[in-house]
Amino acid sequence: MNRLMDTPGRLARRLLPRRRGAAAERLPAFAVPADAIAALPDPAVFRQTLLQLIAEAERRIVVVALYLQDDDGGREVLEALYAAKARQPALRITLYVDWHRARRGLIGQAHSEGNAGMYREFARRLGDGVEIRGVPVQGRELLGVLHLKGWVIDDAVLYTGASLNDVYLARHGRYRLDRYHLLRHRGLADALAGFVERQFAGNAAVPRLDTPTAPATRALLPAIRELHQSLQSASYAVPDETPPADGVAVTPLLGLGRNGNALNDTVLALLQEARERVILLTPYFNLPRPVRAAVGHALRRGCRIDIMVGDKTANDFYIPPGQPFTTIGLLPYLYENNLRRFARAHARQIASGQLNLWLWRDGGNSYHLKGLLVDDHAALLTGHNLNPRAWSLDLENGLLLRDPARRLHAMHEAEWAELRRHAERLADYRALESPRHYPPEVRRLLRRLSRVRLDRLVNWLL
Structure with a gap:
């Protein structure tokens, strides 16, 4: 019986193996003027x-x-x-x-x-x-x-x-x-x-x-x-052009499945090679295990990390109070629970300002951002949600921008400043709504899922 109850967790661990990233700076690229x-x-x-x-x-x-x-x-x-x-x-x-x-x-x-x-x-x-x-x-x-x-x-x-x-x-x-x-x-x-x-x-x-x-x-x-x-x-047909000193190297990347996935490998490489600063954007806080591990290693190296997600009310699956509730409306609460656990596990880094968790919210609008900014000279533009489903199942792609001359620095900083205009930094995990205050139907479904540990499998599939 215990083995049966553990099945979802063991399945998720098998589907999300630990990986090593390929060095991002060695990838072929187009030389694109900034x-x-x-x-x-x-x-x-x-x-x-x-x-x-x-x-x-x-x-x-x-x-x-x-x-x-x-x-x-x-x-x-x-x-x-x-x-x-x-x-x-x-x-x-x-x-x-x-x-x-x-x-x-x-x-x-x-x-x-x-x-x-x-x-x-x-x-x-x-x-x-x-x-x-x-x-x-x-x-x-x-x-x-x-x-x-x-x-x-x-x-x-x-x-x-x-x-x-x-x-x-x-x-x-x-x-x-x-x-x-x-x-x-x-x-x-x-x-x-x-x-x-x-x-x-x-x-x-x-x-x-x-x-x-x-x-x-x-x-x-x-x-x-x-x-x-x-x-x-x-894969994409990409030459190996050398950009001029003030140019940008742009590499289109493809990803499908757990093995030989160039996009996933590059995500890990960027996180593993970061030395000073990482900005990570994801609409659904449900990081794959390799990404969580890479973020943890970056924190231990002393990197400052900013992660921005949408508030649960800015999730496209959120169902406002008063509207008929369906099971799909559970997802924003699952993601918020993931964020709470992550914030609680990294309370010390949040308190010191090394880790900054941002919740975006602007009225009744929703949030769908994805991507990475690393050390002011690399950026990943992507539709990859940085969640287990994107990591293993969906056909994804992205554009890696390497900018050693930092010609795009002002563009990235302006984008980041505009995003923070509608975002609030979490002081600690207690700033998030307690599950005790969730709507009754949400509390009931969460208890039912966690009782058989199916919440892990739901997180992976959605």
Whole structure:
């Protein structure tokens, strides 16, 4: 019986082995002028920039996102894409979204044909000039999704962890904050576009979603297995350019699975090589065991570490009091419990100011930031949530920026200062709400999960 009760914990430990990072400074890279890299300040500017780039496109638009949603924001982007095609008939426009996510409704809502219904409706009205394909990373959504980022528009790369809907695009008075970076470099754009062209275009596992009929997932399973195996060994085509003294080395990185994962290895390498300062951003405080260990080692080396997460009320799964509660609403409380345990274990470093835990909150808006800033000369732009699911299951990518001349230092500091404007530093773990004060349905579910130690497995899967 005890062995059965321990199963979730033992399973999680097997799925999250200890790893060693590969030295980040030895990775091949594109040499990108510092003035070709810019951080966009907020979702409104991100939306404006995206629509402007689409309107000005002449050769290609390649969008890879978890989803483009059937709402006003998603429709605005899709209309802009069709309008761009009408203006420039030679323009090639391709969207890749997660296959499973596109074919279902929102969690907790009634069954529907999902966003794919909107794609088909646009194609019926406006033609097939915008090609939309679904990418199944695994046969089931629970086992892995398409989480690649980086949109290529001609020779520009717009990199963000955001998807495309009302809240990410700051429509109707609410926003979900992410990070937004614009890099203008043809080689980098070619590498990102070339990767999806090689892996997805014409692949039997990646059918179109904008046609009247689409195959059932079951019929795709053999092709999905082949695609998954191919992606596990895939990488971006990156030269080994030496940037000038005032330039930036940019390396696109791919990650899928626990073994041979270049993105995971780089996350660990950055943490292991940090000597002075680390800023870590994650929307869901649920660090994989190797990352927690690397953070602990960095603290013991004397590094100052700032970790910013969203307050539980800024989590996209949070259900405000008075609204009908569903099980998915438990997640923000699980993440807050993780943060409480972490803060309690590192009380001494928090008290001394070596470790700073920041909670972001801005009214009814939500927080979706990810990434790392290390020692003022390295940054990781990524959609990787830095949680066990991203570490092992989802198809992820990122851009490593190495900046020995610190030409991007002012840009990073401005971004960090703006984030802290809506964040509060935790004095200690007692600053977080006590589980005794959680809503009754949350307390009941937490007791039920912890009784059989399933909270660990839930953390890993979600």
